[in-house]
Amino acid sequence: MNIAPVTPDHIVNLGKAFRASKALFSAVELGVFTALTHGPRDLEMLRTDIGIAERGARDFFDSLVALKLLERDEVGRYRNGPEAAHFLDREKPTYIGGELDNFNKHGYPHWQFLTQALKTGKPQNGAATGNRFLDRYSNQSVLETFTEGMTAGARLVAPAIAAKFPWDRCRTVIDIGTAQGALPVEIARVHEHVTGGGFDLAPVRPHFESYVKKQGLSGRLRFHAGDFLRDPLPSADVMIMGRVLHNWDVITKTMLLNKAYNALPPAGALIVYERMIDDARQVSAPGLLSSLNMLIMTEGGFDYTVADLTVWMQHAGFYDLRVERLTSELSMVVGTK
């Protein structure tokens, strides 16, 4: 009988994983992948393009090769790997670097205080009670990083939502907590009969409107300003709440589901998409760690399973609930009024 030896490799790899995250964040921050848009660059060209010192440059670029973000050819020139070219080139509409910037500027430093968050049960980012997004959005630079991060997140999931929901059966959509509106933009782009827009706090309006205008969709998508903790929600055939409910405690979660139910017309549909934890809470490390992120960042937020959400949605009155996998991490639950 063979017994596999116990090695420390898994533990050591986990312990050092933060270095790989930071190498990626710095590469995005410094514009490495965007600098390689127009073709390969040798060490010295790339180094001067992005403005870093000689000392760490070669190790940095070779780290990105070893992390399978860059490739290096036989004469030592670096180029983007296929994933970096698609998702990390700032000039492309598929750019998701905004989410990485958000992790770099907010996630990584706040996670420093995980132990303290666990001991106290309290957020470690100075979150005020009430709608913390109001505070966050009062700082323009924070607002920008955050809405661009949300756009990156929405881009990851929008093609699947545009493809997997029966949009031919409805005319209007409202995305609740829409940020720049990347999700309704993708739906409207693919389904030319759909109109609607997004709902978010008033300071988000210019970010939404400029993004939507750039996509040539200002005629079909408009911004609705409001605070969903105090105001009623606008109505549409389909309402979407994506990565919204996890920010809030269970009382607010169910209040928001009730508000959505009340705003919908008869036979209207609510789509909730989220990084769902598996029902057994056994394998979904990203969902469970996202929930610890809510511990660090919010007063009462937490991530949840499809089973949890099903109970809350049924309680709000939704029926005919169905689950669809969207990406390797995210799923949507659709309910009908």
Place this chain on the structure above:
Amino acid sequence: MNIAPVTPDHIVNLGKAFRASKALFSAVELGVFTALTHGPRDLEMLRTDIGIAERGARDFFDSLVALKLLERDEVGRYRNGPEAAHFLDREKPTYIGGELDNFNKHGYPHWQFLTQALKTGKPQNGAATGNRFLDRYSNQSVLETFTEGMTAGARLVAPAIAAKFPWDRCRTVIDIGTAQGALPVEIARVHEHVTGGGFDLAPVRPHFESYVKKQGLSGRLRFHAGDFLRDPLPSADVMIMGRVLHNWDVITKTMLLNKAYNALPPAGALIVYERMIDDARQVSAPGLLSSLNMLIMTEGGFDYTVADLTVWMQHAGFYDLRVERLTSELSMVVGTK
């Protein structure tokens, strides 16, 4: 012809990897694995044992399950997985949590400044020029975290060095930069004819002596105090420099190799072990990221390949160089005088 679709999964996983590191660090800091030494604990017992608030406890423990550090049985009790039981239980001699504490207290916060380190080429931890270990060791708590971290690192590699070098052919060993002496302790434990000790800065002495005494080896292993930047090295049949050279610039690296050569008796051997970068600098992410760690932490340090080291060792006079793989990350190069 099938073309694999480009997915963002790899990028997103890298970007979130820091959360997994921090969950592990907090678990070590809070003593989760040590609390489970004597058997499984349910959520409430484990939570109160380690002193954390209710809010994040279940997500935290379930994250550790999803990260394959803990296991949870059918009645909801948590227990250590085999790797955590072996390497993360503070009561065991195989404990490597010291290295994770070191990452948690020093590595993670300093890596916050990677972009700045790349831009300037300068360390971001306030490292003074000269022997920065002198500064570090003047703070007792930093000294303790650091030497325990080094012990964890030495434990990972010591069994392989004890097994893969022909110790039957020599009588004495000196470990240069020995910290608590975990490496000579393991060699002396396995090879009962070997005597010697470790060389490090004077403030390390009590940490070495108490560790060696606890292993019952005070009669065979003694501490040699000195600063290898200024003082000659003590002599022995075999000298070891492990994870030392990467801290220094190339001038200091070669100076240290020359000093080791001069200290050795004829036919003596030098073992250099390190997280070697692959010669093509193509696949060894841990080695390349370790070199970026040196950028952040030191004035001139960098990691290197076996090919680099071979040149330096030959230049110092060593011959008959041979390489041995020690662990999945570390290798040793042995040279003869």
